[in-house]
Amino acid sequence: MAQLKEIIQWCDQTLNTHEFKDYAPNGLQIEGKSEVQKILCAVTASQEAIDAAVAQNADLLLVHHGYFWKGEPYPITGMRGKRIKSLIQHDISLVGYHLPLDSHPSLGNNAAIAECLALENLQALDPSERHPIGNIGFLKQAMSATEFRDYLTARLGFKTIHLPAEKSQIQKVGFCTGAAQDFIGKAAEQGCDAFISGEVSERTYYEAKELGVHYYACGHHATERYGVQRLAKAISEQFNIEYSYFELNNPI
Template sequence: MAHLNEIVQWCDQTLSSNQFKDYAPNGLQIEGASEVNHILCAVTASDAAIDAAIEAGANVLLVHHGYFWKGEPYPITGMRGRRIKKLIQHNISLLAYHLPLDAHPSLGNNAAIADLLELKHIEALDPNEKFPIGNIGDLKQALSPEAFKAKLQDVFDFNIIHLPAQVESIQKVGFCTGGAQDFIHQAAVQGCDAYISGEVSERTFYEAQELNVHYYACGHHATERYGVQRLGKALSEHFSLEYTYFELNNPI
């Protein structure tokens, strides 16, 4: 059993959340029970994730995608209102970390991808960022574009979209999880042979060709499964809590 404030403080400090200019508030978004013994983790605070937290008897729902995004209307109505009402009725806190959970060098989504792909010589995709939300790494051995796609397919269990370039061998890889397809320009500046993100846009097809960087869309959800699991496990070990990961496979 741990106190909610202790958990929030530990996460905020560990992830340096106050250092990020983000699209939504990081940290405690909805306050529930003050005492916590079970955390349920999910990529997104969907209705299904809330139901899973209720069924598991969790006191905290820990997610990468929470609520209150910039540009959203202020009234708490409709779909978001129903979600928030359900959390409050069941005294469940919502704890969300977006960019801080992408960037963390050991718990983050990008760190997990580097480990899964066994990349080495990890550097910042943008050297000007104090806390990089994208990275660069080298494969242990160069692969053909087709072999690299097959490797990604195995790692992410996702129908990979490959937008080809002229480079015949892939060694240096840029990557940033989620909807970061436009960072392909930065990958080109850094001399990457390939760039990985979650989503893809119509313009990305031409950018891959003209920048000569292979682009691989590996799924927004699929590339961001790992940060919440790593953070949840770290919390469970630090505070002796039970934690559960809820997977609702999203094909986007």
């Protein structure tokens, strides 16, 4: 058993949350029990994830996509109201980490993608960022564009969408999980052969072709499964408490 405040303090310090400007609050979003025996982690704080936390008697739901995003309406009604009511009724804390969990060099989503794809010699996609949100890595051996698409599909468990460019071989790869398709311009500036993210937009087709960078959409959910699991495991080891992961195989 661990104190909720101690867990949040440790996470905030580990992820350097105070050094990020984000689209939602990082850390404790809804306060539940003061003592935590079990954590359930999930990519998104959906109703199904909340129901799973209730069913598993979790004290804390740890997510990458929490609540209170910039631009959202203030009233707690409708779908969001139902979710928050469920958490409060069952005294479950909601804890969310967004950009800090994308960029962390060992626990983060991008670090996990690099490891999964065996990308080497990592560097920042944007060298001006103190805590890079995106990265660049190198394949040990170059692949053709179609070979790389099939490799991504096999390693990430998501039917990858490939928007082609002219280059015949891929070795220098930019990547940023989630909805970072508009970072393809940064990848082009850094001379990348390809860029990986989760989602894709209509405009991305033309940008890939005209910028000369192959684009691979590997799923927003599929590319961001890893950070919450790594963070939950680290919390479990630090505080000697139980954790589990809830997988809702979102096809987007």
